[in-house]
Amino acid sequence: MTLDELDRKIIELKKRGLNILIENELLADLRGRYYETAIDKKVESITNQLRKNVFFLGTIHDQNVSYSKIKEFMGITTDSNLNKILYEDYKLTYIKTAITIAEFYGVPVEILLFQDLEANEQTFRQLYPALFRQGRN
Numbered sequence: 001m002t003l004d005e006l007d008r009k010i011i012e013l014k015k016r017g018l019n020i021l022i023e024n025e026l027l028a029d030l031r032g033r034y035y036e037t038a039i040d041k042k043v044e045s046i047t048n049q050l051r052k053n054v055f056f057l058g059t060i061h062d063q064n065v066s067y068s069k070i071k072e073f074m075g076i077t078t079d080s081n082l083n084k085i086l087y088e089d090y091k092l093t094y095i096k097t098a099i100t101i102a103e104f105y106g107v108p109v110e111i112l113l114f115q116d117l118e119a120n121e122q123t124f125r126q127l128y129p130a131l132f133r134q135g136r137n
Helices: 003-015 020-061 067-074 082-087 095-105 109-114 121-127
Strands: none
Touching (some): 067 082
């Protein structure tokens, strides 16, 4: 549902002349469906960008991030669904997971989630030269 469709449905609902309590409940339900869909789309988009950047960083470092590699290298445990988020169809729902991956690769989390590292590789090479060195050590 687009914002225009939501507005149209709100106007249609208000024209029905329902009891104010019923109208408010129906409006809340209508808005809830719109926002749930909009939020889910954004979470999916951010998750896809995260995956794309992690695969790109994995090729640069010759090492893909995983639950066990974070435990081994960083000495911490993270979201047990990390591998499913990165390599299956789970969505990122816990921001600490993204921050942990960012720390693993030494990149700001904002870039990992909202920028396309591969498409802007030259810019990021200049800004973060250490990021593009191969290997973890």
